[in-house]
Amino acid sequence: METINFEERFQEYVHSEQKVEPKHWMPEPYRKTLIRQISQHAHSEVVGMLPEANWISRAPSLRRKVALLAKVQDEAGHGLYLYSAAETLGADRADLVGDLLSGKAKYSSIFNYPTRSWADIGAIGWLVDGAAIANQVMLCRTSYGPYARAMVRICKEESFHQRQGYEIMLALCKGTKEQKEMAQDALNRWWWPSLMMFGPTDKESTNSAQSMNWKIKRKSNDELRQEFIDKTVPQAEFLGLTIPDEQLEWDEKTGHYRFGPIDWEEFYHVLKGNGPCNKERLEARNKAHDDGRWVREAANAFAKKTQERKGEHSAA
Amino acid sequence: MENPLLSYTLFLADNSLITGQRLSEWCGHGPILEQDIALSNIALDHLGQARMLLQYAAEQKGEGWTEDRLAYFRDEKNFRNLLMTELPKGDWGYTVMRAFLYDTYHFYEMTSLLQSKDKQLRAIAQKAIKEIRYHAQWSAEWVIRLGDGTEESHQRIKRSLVELWPFTGEFFETDEAASGLNANGIAPSYTHIRTQWNAKVEEVLALATLERPADGWMQSGGRKGAHTEHMGYLLAEMQHIPRSYPDAQW
Ligand SMILES: [Fe+2]
Ligand SMILES: [Fe+2]
Numbered sequence: 001m002e003t004i005n006f007e008e009r010f011q012e013y014v015h016s017e018q019k020v021e022p023k024h025w026m027p028e029p030y031r032k033t034l035i036r037q038i039s040q041h042a043h044s045e046v047v048g049m050l051p052e053a054n055w056i057s058r059a060p061s062l063r064r065k066v067a068l069l070a071k072v073q074d075e076a077g078h079g080l081y082l083y084s085a086a087e088t089l090g091a092d093r094a095d096l097v098g099d100l101l102s103g104k105a106k107y108s109s110i111f112n113y114p115t116r117s118w119a120d121i122g123a124i125g126w127l128v129d130g131a132a133i134a135n136q137v138m139l140c141r142t143s144y145g146p147y148a149r150a151m152v153r154i155c156k157e158e159s160f161h162q163r164q165g166y167e168i169m170l171a172l173c174k175g176t177k178e179q180k181e182m183a184q185d186a187l188n189r190w191w192w193p194s195l196m197m198f199g200p201t202d203k204e205s206t207n208s209a210q211s212m213n214w215k216i217k218r219k220s221n222d223e224l225r226q227e228f229i230d231k232t233v234p235q236a237e238f239l240g241l242t243i244p245d246e247q248l249e250w251d252e253k254t255g256h257y258r259f260g261p262i263d264w265e266e267f268y269h270v271l272k273g274n275g276p277c278n279k280e281r282l283e284a285r286n287k288a289h290d291d292g293r294w295v296r297e298a299a300n301a302f303a304k305k306t307q308e309r310k311g312e313h314s315a316a
Numbered sequence: 317m318e319n320p321l322l323s324y325t326l327f328l329a330d331n332s333l334i335t336g337q338r339l340s341e342w343c344g345h346g347p348i349l350e351q352d353i354a355l356s357n358i359a360l361d362h363l364g365q366a367r368m369l370l371q372y373a374a375e376q377k378g379e380g381w382t383e384d385r386l387a388y389f390r391d392e393k394n395f396r397n398l399l400m401t402e403l404p405k406g407d408w409g410y411t412v413m414r415a416f417l418y419d420t421y422h423f424y425e426m427t428s429l430l431q432s433k434d435k436q437l438r439a440i441a442q443k444a445i446k447e448i449r450y451h452a453q454w455s456a457e458w459v460i461r462l463g464d465g466t467e468e469s470h471q472r473i474k475r476s477l478v479e480l481w482p483f484t485g486e487f488f489e490t491d492e493a494a495s496g497l498n499a500n501g502i503a504p505s506y507t508h509i510r511t512q513w514n515a516k517v518e519e520v521l522a523l524a525t526l527e528r529p530a531d532g533w534m535q536s537g538g539r540k541g542a543h544t545e546h547m548g549y550l551l552a553e554m555q556h557i558p559r560s561y562p563d564a565q566w
Contacts, residue, residue, distance in 0.1 A: 046349065049343065049344040050344050053343045053344035053345075056340045056341075056343055057337065057340065057341060057553050057554060058553060058554065058556065058557055059557075060388075060557040060558050060561075060564075060566040061384045061388075061558070061566045062333075062363065062366070062367050062370070062383055062384055062387055063367075064566055065340075065363060066360060066363050066364065066367070069340050069343060069356055069359060069360055069363070070356075070360060072343050072344060072356070073343065073352075073353055073356040073357065073360070076343075076344075076349055076352050076353045076356070077353060079349055080349055080350070080353070083349075118557055118566070168566075171565060171566055172566075174565075175564050175565055175566075176561065176563055176564050178561060178564070179561065179564055284344070284345065287345070288344070288345045288346065288347070291345075291347065291407065291408070292346065292347025292348060292408065293347075294466070294468050294469055294472065295347040295348075295351075295408045295409075295462070295469070296347055296348060297465070297466055297468070297469070298461060298462050298465025298466045298468070298469030299461055299465065301465045301466045301469075302460075302461040302462075302464055302465040305464065
C-alpha cells in the first residue's frame, strides 16, 4: 500500500513539472532507467571522441586544428558531467566504464561509422551534433534535476559545435570541385545514420511510453527526427548539396518534409556490433584503459603516500 | 641567409607547433578522462602560441606568407624545432617527462622574453606566460607522482628520463643569429636559462626520487633543419591535405 502511494505521489510530482533531486524518493525503475540512459549518453560522448580525434593531426589549417581539438576536448567534458550525473543516482563510474569496455553497455551507433575525409568532420558537426542537440534540448527539461542541468551546459557547447561543423561544410561547398565532392560524399554517408540516431520508430520503441510518463523524455523519437529533418533540409539547400533521399519532399498540408524509408536492418546490425568500426572503437577505449593502468596505480599510490606523510607530520 | 629575428621567431614557433601536434595525439587516448582533458588543454595552448608566432613570422616574411603556408608548405629542412619536440609520444611517462624537461626550459625562455626589446615577442610572451607556468607545474607534478609512485612507474619514468636526456643539450645552443639577438636585447641569454633550468630540474628530480643523468653526448641539429627520422612522418601526416589540394581554402 505504502509503495503504491509513493509512486502515485512521485507521478504527480513529476507531472507538476518539479525536478527530482538525488535525495528524493524515486521508483527503482526510474532510477535504473536514468542510470542506463545517462551512462549510455556518457559513453557516447567518450567513444564519440575517437572518429573525430582521428583528424586532429591532419586538420588542413591551424585554425581548424585548434577548433577540432577544442571540440573533441569538450566532448570529454560532456562525458565527465554525465558520469557525475549518473553517480548522483548511486552508480559507480568505474563500474559504468567497465560495462562499456566489456561491450555490455551501449553507446550511440553513429560512432561506429568511419571518418574517411576531412569533410566528415564538417558533416559530423553539422548532422551528428545537430541530431544530438535536438535530443538534448528536450533533455534540458527532463525530470531529473542533475541530468537536466548537465544538459543545459552541454547544449551550449553542442550548438557551437554544430555551427563549427556547418562552417566547415560551407567552406568546402564554396571551394574547389574536389572539395564540393568531398562535402557531398560526406553528406551521403552521414545522412541516414544521423536519422537513425533518434532511435527506432515510435511503433517499435519499447521504452518510450514509460520515459514520457516520467517526463524523462518529452518528445517521441519520430517527432524529434521530423524536427531535425525539417531544420536540416534548408541548410543542405543553402550549401547546394543534395540529400541522398529521392523521396524527400515538402508536404504543404502538414508543413513537414516527407522522407523515404529508413534501413532499420542496418541500424540493428550496427547496434549488434557489426558496424564498420565497432571493433576499432572498443579496442581503442580498452587500449587507453589498459595502457593507463600503471599511471592510475601510480597516481593512487602517490596520493596515499602524500596522505600518510601528512599524517606523520600532524602526529609529530 | 634569413634575417636573425625571423630565424629566431620560427625557432620559437616550430617548437610550439610540433609540441602541440605531438601532444594532441593523446586526445581520446589518455589514461583517464580528466587527464585527457588536461593534456588537450596544454596542446591547445601550444598550438595557440604557435599561431601567434607563425603569424608574426609570416608578417616578417611578407609576400603572401601566412601562418598556414608556413606550417603546411615548408619542407622538413626548413623547420627549426628542437629534436626533442618531434620524438614520438611514447607512453604517458615519456610524454610527461618530455613535457617537464621542455616546459621548464620554455618557462625560463618565455620569462626572459618578457623583457625582450622586440615588441611583438614581448607581447606574445606576456600573453602566454601564465599558461606556460601552468604547463611546467603540471608536468613537474606528474614527474614527481610517477617517480615516487609505484615501482613500475618509477622504472618507466627513469627509463624515459635517460632516453630523453641527450636531447636536452640542444636547448641551450646558441647560433650566430641568436647571440646577435641576445646582444641586441631581443633574445635571452641561453647560458642564463641553462643555470635556471639546471636548478629547477635537479629540485624536481630529487622530489621524484630520480637521479639526474650525467651530461654525455648530446644530440643536435633541429635548429639547422637536420631532424630525426620521426619528423618526416609527422609532417607527412600534418601537411598532406593542404599539399594534396594546394589551391583549396579550408
Ligand atoms: Fe557532446
Ligand atoms: Fe558535440
